[in-house]
Amino acid sequence: MSRIAYVNGRYLPHREAAVSIEDRGYQFADGVYEVIPVLAGRLIDEGLHLDRLARSLGEIRIAPPMTRAALGVVLREVVRRNRVADGMVYLQVTRGVARREHPFPLPGVKPALVVTARRGARVPEAPDGWGIAAITRPDERWARCDIKTIGLLPNVLARQAAREAGAYEAVLIDGAGNVTEGAAANVWIVDAAGVLRTRALGPAILPGCTRAALIGLLGEENIVFEERGFSLDDLRAAREAFLTSATSFVRPLLRLDGAPIGDGEVGPVTRRLFALLATHVAGTRNHAEP
Template sequence: MSIAYLNGRFLPLADARISVLDRGFLFAEGIYEVTAVIEGRLIDSASHLDRLTRSAGAIGIAVPLPPEEIEAAQRQLVALNSMNEGLIYLQFTRGADEGRDFLPAPDLQPTLVMFVQPKLFLNVAAAKTGIAVVTTPDLRWARRDIKSTGLLAQAMAKRIATDAGAQEAWMVEDGHVTEGASSTAFIVTDDAIVTRPYSQAVLAGCTGAALTALAQEAGMTVVNRPFTVAEALAANEAFITSASTLCQSVVRIDGQPIGDGTPGPVATRLREIYVDFARRTAV
């Protein structure tokens, strides 16, 4: 039986109930985070909590608990579920109102919910074979730096990828890749690792940021700039990063092989470096 956290209480996930008047349900007025768990410990927890606070501030909602209390609750949630490897999903909204109105009442109490999702991502087949992605127009709003629960465009992109036999979609705007539907996009050229700089146009990926720093520490050159779909197709390698995939090689884009169509040495090495970092710094 999976145990969840809801507004200060630990209870069976099946018993967790949120009002239909919650503004997260009615307006997607909420923020979420996904944190990886490896060997029963949280990965990059401080970065995820920092981003949570930034996103909450951008939409004017106070985070319901101090970061250290959220982290403690997440660690307790992992223990209660005896989870060794997987993900913690956290979401909080402005709360439930007395009716549906675009302007909320000023005294709403935020809704905070967390639950776990066991998932293996260390020793998975895709780490050896790589994945395929497809490109699709980026239909999202202008504030993509806010990790909003409004994920309709991303869900549509994931469906497009699945229908094409791919595992991820790269969203494209003005000919340039913005990011994956649930990941940060990278390519490897002869000279550097290339990824888009953080701005309001993309989400600041916690895993991507950590991996970029680790790559630079290892003496690799990282260039922050937009890249086109054509550049990606001509790249030596491509890969994605996210809490749920860590560092994952992309071996096909829109049906065309990247490099020799197998995971390349740069992405393979970066995955090893990140897993070592995760194990050393997990809490």
């Protein structure tokens, strides 16, 4: 079966789907995107992702391509036409098609919207075998990483370096020696004192939707944590570390630059939070009464 894409109002087979060579996404990376996980046909944390999309669009002054309700219909239709039970749906909005000039085009240019979906593996039932290794890389991205822009070249180069080193992820380090985030994930630690920590939101990191969902669950469970940054030395000395993202969920980080974190095994806090998020994404979590 041919995969189906939504491109500016039309559902098309991938082989027929195309955008203009003067689309500003192609010319300038002038656009934003979202990746929403799909499990058992459900869009996971859809509201968080669409809220973030709206924020990203607002930050770079692109008008929404359609209403939120209409976008929800398109997302589900793309998932349905591609018969995706478990996987992801990708949406990208650019400023549209216009003559190649750096300033924004004159009013009247419509934003461009592309939506695709693909199948993927279901979240594992346990974190064993889900752990990964990472390398460290200098954070060479622009100063507004809180916007989910399609301009991802530094991330691409960091992930390629990780692959060439036999690792899964690259953990990015700023000029002061502090961890910002992974090339495609937020980073958490259980520090040497046993405190669960992740960096506070700000321009240096993406406001991860899985991060936000997990923080909500921590509040419901009265699990103490701190939104407080940490250094590379803190990460290396941590008892446990893990990543959160729309495709990794809670993913144990077991080795960094070839050395184990903690004892190199999935730790008890990571194991508990993996299980907590798993019930959330599966839709089986029983929330406490207000």
